[in-house]
Amino acid sequence: MDRRTFLKAGAVTATATALSVSSLAPFVEAEENTDVEFDEVFDIIVVGSGLAGTTSAITAAEQGNKVLVVDKMNILGGTSLISGLNFSCVGSDEQKARGIKDSPELMAQDMRKVSEDYGDPELALTVATMTTRFYHFLKDRGVVFKEFKQLGGHSVARAVWAGGGAFVIRPLHDYAKKSLADRLTMRKRCRVDNIVFDNGRAVGIQVRENYYFNFDAPEKDDEQNQTGKIKYVGARKGIVFASGGYCRDKKLLGAEADILEETNSDANPGARSGTLQMLLSHGAQAVNLSLFRLAYPIPTEDLMWGMLVNPEGKRFVNEFGNRNTIGMTILKEKQKFDGKAPLLIYDQTGADNFHDKQRFQLSMDAKNGYQGTMYKFQSIKEVAKHFGYDPLVLQKAVADYNAALDSGVDKEFSKDFSQMNGAALKKAPFYAMPLTPKCTYTPGGVRINKAAQMLNSTTGEIFTGLFAAGEATGGVHGAMRLTACSVPDCGAFGLISGDNVSAMIPVELQVKKK
Amino acid sequence: MKKLLIVLGVLVIASIAFVYEGMNAKEQSKETAVNMPATTLPASKLTELQKDYPSKNDQHKKLGFDCVTCHGDFKDPKEVLPLQKEQCLTCHGDYKKVAKRTSFLDKKEVNPHDGFHHKDQLDCADCHREHKPSVNYCANCHDTKVWMKSTP
Amino acid sequence: MKTKKFSIRSYVKGKAAFITIILATAFVTIMIALFSTKVIHATGKSEFCGSCHEMNTFKKTYERDIHGGANSVGFKADCVQCHLPQDSQIDFLSTKVVSGTKEVITHFSGQFSDEKYYQNRKNREDFVYSSGCISCHQDIDNGKFKTDNQKAKKMHTYYLSKKGSKQAIECVSCHTNVGHNGELRHKLIDMDKYLDEK
Numbered sequence: 108m109d110r111r112t113f114l115k116a117g118a119v120t121a122t123a124t125a126l127s128v129s130s131l132a133p134f135v136e137a138e139e140n141t142d143v144e145f146d147e148v149f150d151i152i153v154v155g156s157g158l159a160g161t162t163s164a165i166t167a168a169e170q171g172n173k174v175l176v177v178d179k180m181n182i183l184g185g186t187s188l189i190s191g192l193n194f195s196c197v198g199s200d201e202q203k204a205r206g207i208k209d210s211p212e213l214m215a216q217d218m219r220k221v222s223e224d225y226g227d228p229e230l231a232l233t234v235a236t237m238t239t240r241f242y243h244f245l246k247d248r249g250v251v252f253k254e255f256k257q258l259g260g261h262s263v264a265r266a267v268w269a270g271g272g273a274f275v276i277r278p279l280h281d282y283a284k285k286s287l288a289d290r291l292t293m294r295k296r297c298r299v300d301n302i303v304f305d306n307g308r309a310v311g312i313q314v315r316e317n318y319y320f321n322f323d324a325p326e327k328d329d330e331q332n333q334t335g336k337i338k339y340v341g342a343r344k345g346i347v348f349a350s351g352g353y354c355r356d357k358k359l360l361g362a363e364a365d366i367l368e369e370t371n372s373d374a375n376p377g378a379r380s381g382t383l384q385m386l387l388s389h390g391a392q393a394v395n396l397s398l399f400r401l402a403y404p405i406p407t408e409d410l411m412w413g414m415l416v417n418p419e420g421k422r423f424v425n426e427f428g429n430r431n432t433i434g435m436t437i438l439k440e441k442q443k444f445d446g447k448a449p450l451l452i453y454d455q456t457g458a459d460n461f462h463d464k465q466r467f468q469l470s471m472d473a474k475n476g477y478q479g480t481m482y483k484f485q486s487i488k489e490v491a492k493h494f495g496y497d498p499l500v501l502q503k504a505v506a507d508y509n510a511a512l513d514s515g516v517d518k519e520f521s522k523d524f525s526q527m528n529g530a531a532l533k534k535a536p537f538y539a540m541p542l543t544p545k546c547t548y549t550p551g552g553v554r555i556n557k558a559a560q561m562l563n564s565t566t567g568e569i570f571t572g573l574f575a576a577g578e579a580t581g582g583v584h585g586a587m588r589l590t591a592c593s594v595p596d597c598g599a600f601g602l603i604s605g606d607n608v609s610a611m612i613p614v615e616l617q618v619k620k621k
Numbered sequence: 622m623k624k625l626l627i628v629l630g631v632l633v634i635a636s637i638a639f640v641y642e643g644m645n646a647k648e649q650s651k652e653t654a655v656n657m658p659a660t661t662l663p664a665s666k667l668t669e670l671q672k673d674y675p676s677k678n679d680q681h682k683k684l685g686f687d688c689v690t691c692h693g694d695f696k697d698p699k700e701v702l703p704l705q706k707e708q709c710l711t712c713h714g715d716y717k718k719v720a721k722r723t724s725f726l727d728k729k730e731v732n733p734h735d736g737f738h739h740k741d742q743l744d745c746a747d748c749h750r751e752h753k754p755s756v757n758y759c760a761n762c763h764d765t766k767v768w769m770k771s772t773p
Numbered sequence: 774m775k776t777k778k779f780s781i782r783s784y785v786k787g788k789a790a791f792i793t794i795i796l797a798t799a800f801v802t803i804m805i806a807l808f809s810t811k812v813i814h815a816t817g818k819s820e821f822c823g824s825c826h827e828m829n830t831f832k833k834t835y836e837r838d839i840h841g842g843a844n845s846v847g848f849k850a851d852c853v854q855c856h857l858p859q860d861s862q863i864d865f866l867s868t869k870v871v872s873g874t875k876e877v878i879t880h881f882s883g884q885f886s887d888e889k890y891y892q893n894r895k896n897r898e899d900f901v902y903s904s905g906c907i908s909c910h911q912d913i914d915n916g917k918f919k920t921d922n923q924k925a926k927k928m929h930t931y932y933l934s935k936k937g938s939k940q941a942i943e944c945v946s947c948h949t950n951v952g953h954n955g956e957l958r959h960k961l962i963d964m965d966k967y968l969d970e971k
Contacts, residue, residue, distance in 0.1 A: 182742045189738050189762065273738055317702055322747075322761065373762035472729065473767030480764040625789045632800060642863060643871030652937035655916065655930060684947065685940045690931070711924030712947070722950065725959035 143305055144619040145341035149175040149292075151608050152312055152342040153349060154299050154382065157185030157375075158192070158272075159577025159597035159604075160349030161279045162244070166605025167347075168283070168291040175340060176291070179298035179318050179377055183280060185351055186375040186578070190272040193258060193591035194598075195265050198239035201255040202265060209263050211235035217261050218592055222585025225395055226550070230583045233557045234592070234599040241598030242267070249278035258590045259408075266591040275594075296320075298335060299382060302346065302389060302573070309572035310614055311341035320377055326357060329381035343613035345572035347604045348561070349597075350382040351375065352549035352578035360546060363397040366438040369446060370401070370546040373476040383579070386553050391573075392564035394581035395551035400588050401434035401544040404479030405466055411522070412457035412530040414508045415542065418444045420500035422508065425520040426451075431587070434544035441543065448478070448541035450494055452487075452505070457530035458538050470540065481540040487532070490539045505532045550588050552581035559604035574608050576600035660689050661696050670698055674752045681751070691751070709745040716741035731768050733759055748772045813866075816873070817853035825876075827885045830960050834953035843954070850909070855952055860904035872900070891961040894949075901945040901952070913944075 150172035153164040160176055161184075168174045178185065196202070197209045214235035219228055246252070250269050257264035269275050283291045298318040303311035315335025321328045353359050354374040361368035372378070387393055403410065411427035417440050424436040440449055461467045470481035484490045487505050491498040511517055512531050515524055553575050554562045560569040577597040584592065660667060667687050676682050681691075691708065692701050706716075713719055719734045726732035733748065735741070736759075747758045755772035759765045815821060819841065823832030835841035835852070842849040857872075858864045879885050893900075912918045918929050928947065935941050945951060958964070 181744055181747055182739060184742075271737075273740070277740070319703060322756070322758075376761045473764045474731070476764075477762050478764060480767055625793050628793055628797070632796075639867050640871055643867030643869070653933045655933035655936075657927075657931060657934050680949075684942055685935070711922060712928060722955050722958070725964040 143303060143310065143341070144339070144617045145303075145311055146338045146619055147175075148311075148341035148343060148616045148618050149173045150342065150344045150613065151175070151347065152177065152340060152345075153347045154178075154312070155185060155349035155351055155577070155579065156183040156280075156293055156295070157187035157349060157351055157577060157597070158275065158279075158594065159187075159579070159601040160185070160347070161187075161276065161283070162241070162598055162601025163347045163349055163574075163576055163605040163608070164291055164293075165248070165279065165283055165287065166244075166602055167609045168287045170605075170609040172290065172344065172609055174291045175342075176293040177297040177299060177312075177314055177340075178293070178295050180320055180375065181296060183293055183295050184272070184276040186272075186354075186378055187597070188272045188276045189373070189375065190593075191268070192272045192275050192594050193256065193266045193268050194238075194242070194245075194252075194594035195258070195261060195589070195591040196238040196242045196267055196595065197235060197265060199242050199252075199255075199265070199267050201252065201267055202263075205255075205264070207263050207265070209265055211238070213262060214238070214265065214595075218584065218589045221260060221587040221589050223587070224585065225398060226582040226585035229557055230555070231585075233603070234583060234595045237599035237602055238595045241595065241602060244598070244602065245269075245275065245279075248282040250275050251278075256591075260589050261591070296335070299350075299385070300337070301385060303339060303341070304389075305614070307571060308614065309342070309346050309570060310616060311339055312346060314338050314340055322376060325355065325376050325379070328377075329379055329384070339619075341616035341618070342572070343616055344611040345574060345608040347559075347574040347576060347608055348382065348386065348553070348579050349575070349577045349601065349604075350579045352378050352552065353380040353383060354378045354546045354549055356380045359396070360399065360549075364399070366435065366442060367399055367546060369438045369441040369543070370399075371477050371543045372546050373479075374547060383552065386561070386575075387564075389570075390563045390565050391570070392554040392562050393551065394554045395585070396549075396581065398550040398586055399546050400548040400550065401431055402547045403430075403434075403542065403544060404470055404475045404540070405461075405481075406463045407433070409461045409463060409467070410451065410542075411526070412460045412528075413451050413453040413538075414505070414532060415449050415451050416501070416504050417449045418447045418496075420496060420504045422504070422519060423449070425517070425522045427522045427526065437542060437544055448543040450490075450496070451540055451542040452490060452532060453538045454530065454532045455534045455536055456528075457532075460528050460530050471538075476545070478541060478543055481538050484537045484539065485535055487537060490537055494539065494541065508532055548588055548593060549578065550581065550584045550586070552579050554582055555580045555600065557603075558607050559600045560607070572611065574604040576604045658694075661694050676751055677754065678749075678751055703746045704744070704751075705746075706741075706744045713745075726769070729768050731759075733769075813869070814851075817851045817857070817869075819852055822852045825880050827880065827890075830887065830890075830957070831953060834956040834960055837956065838952055838954040840952050841954075854908070855901050855905040858902045858904050859908040860902075887961040891958070894957065897945045897949070898943040901943070903943045903945075906944040906951075 151164075151167045151174045153160045153167070153174060153176045156176050156178040160178075164174045164176045176183075182188070195214060197211050197214050202209055211232060212235070215228070215232040218231045218235065222231070251274070252267040253270050253274075254268040255264065256266040256268060258266045280293070283293065294316070296316070296318045298315045299312050300315060301313040302309050303313060305311075314337070316338050318332070318335035321332050324331075352374065354372040355376060356379040357368050359380045360370065383393070407430045410433060413426060415422060415424055415426050415433075415437070417423050423440050424433055426433070437449055441447065458467065466475065467481070469475040470479055471483070473480040475481075482493060484493065487502050488498045490496070491501040509531050511519075512524055512527065517524055554564075555575050556562060556569065559574045559576055561573040561575045562568070563570055577600060578593065580596075580600065583596050583600075662670075667689065670688055674688070676686065688701070689695070691704060693708075695701055710716070710719075716734060720732055723732055723734050726734070730737070733739075733743070736743075743758060749755050749772060757765045757769060757772050759769065819832050819835055822828050837843055840848075840850045840855070853865075853869065857868050907914045913929055913932070916933065918926065920926055932942060932944075932947075949955075
């Protein structure tokens with residue numbers, strides 16, 4: 108959109124100078140202007156309806172504010188709704204019942220262990236400290252935790268689980284609808300295009316209502332989608348950006364690291380960088396955008412029971428390695444073969460060795476996300492036929508692998524065969540799937556301080572009236588987000604941003620006369 | 622004997638007439654004076670629009686729907702938006718009813734009308750398109766081909 | 774009956790007369806038997822129609838439907854209430870004889886399958902009669918139809934505006950689920966298999 112159409116689109120001419128115009132334009136120092144007229148005015152606007160946004164909005168609404176939540180997608184709930192949402196929590200009833208000793212410091216320490224010293228330790232500690240409050244926030248608003256787990260990388264058992272994202276987001280949205288209907292409005296298909304600044308303070312947003320996300324060409328949505336009707340919505344106290352990550356944005360991922368273009372993602376299809384770019388255009392600081400988190404449809408620990416071969420039928424990696432090493436190797440291998448994923452094969456013993464049988468079954472039922480389906484075969488020949496391999500080539504690969512197993516030494520990739528517990532490629536039926544690592548989380552984003560205030564890259568100061576929470580922010584986790592630590596992040600900064608935006612001194616804003 | 626034949630003939634003709642009537646019994650519905658409310662745009666303009674945006678839904682086509690049947694009356698075609706679920710459900714009942722109708726999809730617990738993630742939140746048009754080939758929304762994140770056939 | 778035109782007296786003698794009388798009597802008897810209210814009634818009920826096993830699915834799904842007794846007031850419509858025209862006695866009888874005969878032939882020749890019945894659902898306007906619906910739901914036809922759903926009101930106006938014209942639609946054109954609890958589609962065939970083959 109150029110400046111002229113922006114003006115034509117309904118803004119009062121007098122207000123135009125106060126608005127920094129296009130999302131591509133460089134940061135424009137806001138000029139004094141008190142004549143901005145809005146179509147609607149709320150106390151607080153929250154951008155994004157996932158866990159962080161919902162938490163922030165509920166917190167603010169409970170403190171008596173009139174809150175608007177906007178989400179560009181066709182549904183509310185974002186990636187949170189379709190995620191597992193394991194929640195690492197210090198001081199849960201479950202921990203108490205089992206007499207587990209834990210502390211925020213210990214949890215923060217666990218988080219920092221995998222961070223490779225990227226990010227801000229203070230933010231990690233803030234997250235861990237807020238977990239108890241968030242635990243009760245969720246429980247008091249209808250979330251029921253069904254399981255208590257010890258998860259990898261955590262020094263004590265501290266993860267609680269409600270059964271999946273739907274069992275967290277739905278109760279919260281239902282609660283908002285039931286108890287906060289007079290104050291909290293949630294609006295889907297409403298995309299934020301810009302921020303309205305007045306006298307250096309963020310006082311509103313330019314949105315497009317009836318925005319229809321382009322599912323047919325999602326990669327072009329940010330650039331090309333012209334749907335929706337422009338509106339200006341004022342926020343007397345401030346705006347919270349809980350606009351999520353950019354897992355699905357291959358362009359940005361690829362710009363940060365070429366091979367990341369080869370990843371799959373089953374995050375919310377709208378998990379793109381449009382809002383992030385808009386924030387950056389106003390001078391927000393981006394941190395850690397190069398970081399990523401790889402995952403597989405099946406647990407990393409259970410990759411070891413099988414054999415991975417490239418499209419030429421050759422092994423290329425130690426299947427018993429760590430998550431990112433295997434992932435990066437697969438991505439490089441994919442690049443070599445025009446994006447064709449390597450094949451992972453198990454025999455029955457390998458399948459029986461799975462420590463997480465539920466996820467194995469999900470894969471067999473084809474419910475394990477995009478390209479997460481495992482298929483069953485009676486012979487290696489059938490495997491070859493189904494995945495387009497030369498049967499002889501694949502049979503040779505299998506024979507070589509079995510021979511190496513029998514010899515007890517993996518000369519090529521030094522896989523520790525002593526741990527195999529009988530898993531080989533001998534006992535039919537066989538199970539196979541093409542394996543591509545998924546990018547499920549982007550630890551990078553806009554920089555915030557521990558009060559969830561967004562920081563300006565040029566001045567280093569905070570933006571008055573702008574807050575951020577959840578995956579939209581960067582620097583909380585560092586290189587590797589620890590398992591089950593996204594929920595506490597969303598919760599902590601959801602609560603903090605909700606509190607702090609509520610505490611802002613409101614500015615008077617004018618509503619356009621109809 | 623001749624008379625007998627006449628009698629038989631009459632009986633046969635009566636029977637044939639009876640059977641013919643039975644095979645061709647049509648509703649004796651008479652035309653009514655009822656008319657649909659006038660539209661803002663003239664009918665000719667709507668017909669023209671319908672040529673540009675033909676329906677791909679056989680059932681809707683059979684019923685002879687025009688633009689305003691689903692979209693409501695409008696002045697400017699540019700104002701016309703894709704339908705939201707509430708609009709479709711004014712005819713199709715509610716999500717529960719639709720889920721019941723499609724209960725054959727429940728076998729593998731993947732009925733999208735009562736889905737694990739989205740329950741009753743999706744708009745019908747997220748999958749079922751009127752003017753374009755339908756899509757499977759679940760395929761944004763899942764290998765749906767294994768458990769679902771093409772979307773009607 | 775046409776036979777009454779003839780003077781019986783002049784034909785009372787001879788073989789021809791004898792045969793004529795027998796035939797005429799037989800015809801009349803059959804007609805009376807066929808159309809006696811009791812028989813007509815009895816052969817229009819689900820118990821009769823459902824006595825052939827190919828009608829099993831139809832009977833069962835009908836019994837689960839609001840029109841088949843699954844309601845709190847105990848109302849039950851007969852099969853023929855919907856599946857025969859109700860706006861003319863002659864049409865009712867003639868259609869009954871013809872479609873009944875067809876069913877009997879189909880039954881004894883074994884030329885039926887659930888798949889065929891499934892396919893035939895698209896011709897439902899030919900064997901579900903709006904006059905049957907309207908014989909009970911009279912408000913639809915006389916324009917006194919009351920509902921809070923504005924769209925429903927509009928669509929029934931739409932029905933009336935098309936009625937009797939070339940583009941006429943029938944009740945079942947829209948009400949595809951009526952009568953059999955919306956189950957016919959997936960009770961007649963295995964949807965998964967069916968869609969697979971398509």
